[in-house]
Amino acid sequence: MQIESKLPHVGTTIFTVMSGLATQCGAINLSQGFPNFNPDDRLQKLVYDHMQRGHNQYSPMPGILPLRERIAAKMEDLYGRPLNPETEITITAGGTQAIFCVIAAFVHPGDEVILIEPCYDSYRPSVETVGGKAVPYALTAPDYKIDWTEVGRLITPKTRMLCINTPNNPTGTLLREADMLALEKLLHNTNILVMSDEVYEHLIYDGEQHASALRYPALYERSLCIYSFGKTYHNTGWKTGYCIAPPELSKEFRKVHQFNVFSANHPMQAAFADFMEDKEAYLDLPRFYQRKRDVFQKAMENTRFKAITCLGTYFQLYDYSAISDEPDLDFCKRLTTEFGVAAIPVSSFFSDRRDDKVVRFCFAKSEDVLKQAGQLLERV
Numbered sequence: 445m446q447i448e449s450k451l452p453h454v455g456t457t458i459f460t461v462m463s464g465l466a467t468q469c470g471a472i473n474l475s476q477g478f479p480n481f482n483p484d485d486r487l488q489k490l491v492y493d494h495m496q497r498g499h500n501q502y503s504p505m506p507g508i509l510p511l512r513e514r515i516a517a518k519m520e521d522l523y524g525r526p527l528n529p530e531t532e533i534t535i536t537a538g539g540t541q542a543i544f545c546v547i548a549a550f551v552h553p554g555d556e557v558i559l560i561e562p563c564y565d566s567y568r569p570s571v572e573t574v575g576g577k578a579v580p581y582a583l584t585a586p587d588y589k590i591d592w593t594e595v596g597r598l599i600t601p602k603t604r605m606l607c608i609n610t611p612n613n614p615t616g617t618l619l620r621e622a623d624m625l626a627l628e629k630l631l632h633n634t635n636i637l638v639m640s641d642e643v644y645e646h647l648i649y650d651g652e653q654h655a656s657a658l659r660y661p662a663l664y665e666r667s668l669c670i671y672s673f674g675k676t677y678h679n680t681g682w683k684t685g686y687c688i689a690p691p692e693l694s695k696e697f698r699k700v701h702q703f704n705v706f707s708a709n710h711p712m713q714a715a716f717a718d719f720m721e722d723k724e725a726y727l728d729l730p731r732f733y734q735r736k737r738d739v740f741q742k743a744m745e746n747t748r749f750k751a752i753t754c755l756g757t758y759f760q761l762y763d764y765s766a767i768s769d770e771p772d773l774d775f776c777k778r779l780t781t782e783f784g785v786a787a788i789p790v791s792s793f794f795s796d797r798r799d800d801k802v803v804r805f806c807f808a809k810s811e812d813v814l815k816q817a818g819q820l821l822e823r824v
């Protein structure tokens with residue numbers, strides 16, 4: 445039988461590869477992004493309580509209303525945008541599923557999607573699965589700054605969507621108000637949609653503010669914004685997130701979502717709805733993760749790795765050009781097998797696999813693990 449692959453250049457994701465190697469070698473896993481600590485006990489107990497109360501069957505397709513109402517209130521509080529929970533918020537099976545549905549709902553075969561790279565590795569294959577064409581705009585280390593005039597040059601009559609991500613995985617950079625206004629202006633009078641990946645909205649440091657697309661009315665009109673409970677409540681394995689978009693866009697999004705997963709985890713949704721009453725749990729996240737960032741940076745001070753500024757996410761980039769000129773994937777594998785710490789090669793986030801000799805470490809770990817990783821990396 446002959447199979448014509450839709451994704452001939454895609455193998456297994458780098459997160460699966462590196463986490464697998466870390467497990468195999470018993471290495472400290474700072475590769476795939478996930479916390480090594482548990483979600484709040486109270487939240488876990490709420491899930492169990494809701495299971496006991498019988499919330500074990502399908503939730504409504506767009507998610508349970510009490511959770512959507514809580515989200516609407518939170519977003520209005522934080523970003524000043526009133527939202528209709530009935531028509532603008534859809535609960536998803538995590539951020540990645542939401543991203544896929546955004547792309548599948550709007551990108552027609554032959555449509556172009558502008559990706560600002562380095563970017564999360566699911567964007568491009570999602571575009572290609574539905575027959576779209578990814579048009580990458582590659583940023584340069586170490587500041588990864590976007591030149592919106594350059595981005596504008598990539599727009600053609602076929603451009604259907606542009607993907608942004610702030611705080612940015614993997615770079616740890618942020619989009620600022622000036623970026624959002626430049627983007628708003630660039631897209632004015634076009635039919636181009638924005639996929640705004642904001643899953644790290646609360647992981648933001650040094651007193652910076654999150655420039656959500658929700659804050660910019662003309663931008664929001666054309667945006668589908670993605671969020672993740674996994675990042676906010678330390679439970680990436682619960683696979684729950686949401687998509688916020690104006691009613692017309694949400695309607696199209698739901699057409700695809702309903703046939704992709706139908707609905708997300710029911711007991712988790714009920715538990716999140718209760719737990720969201722406590723605003724401290726997310727308002728405290730900048731302090732909580734900034735401390736981890738600082739502990740990790742300090743633990744790395746005696747190594748030959750050079751830190752790249754991190755203002756958001758739970759990822760810290762390091763330039764290793766002073767240590768080795770081997771390709772970043774080989775270097776990451778060697779870090780894992782020979783030195784006992786796994787990282788992600790940043791070339792995986794570029795379509796052309798460009799190698800700037802930069803690796804990504806995840807610092808969503810307990811302090812002892814971060815310190816131990818720093819010690820192991822001193823030997824490199």
Ligand code: GLN
Binds near residue numbers: 459460475477478613
């Ligand atoms: N978003 C996480 C990361 O970048 C992991 C997602 C995944 O494993 N697919 O590490």
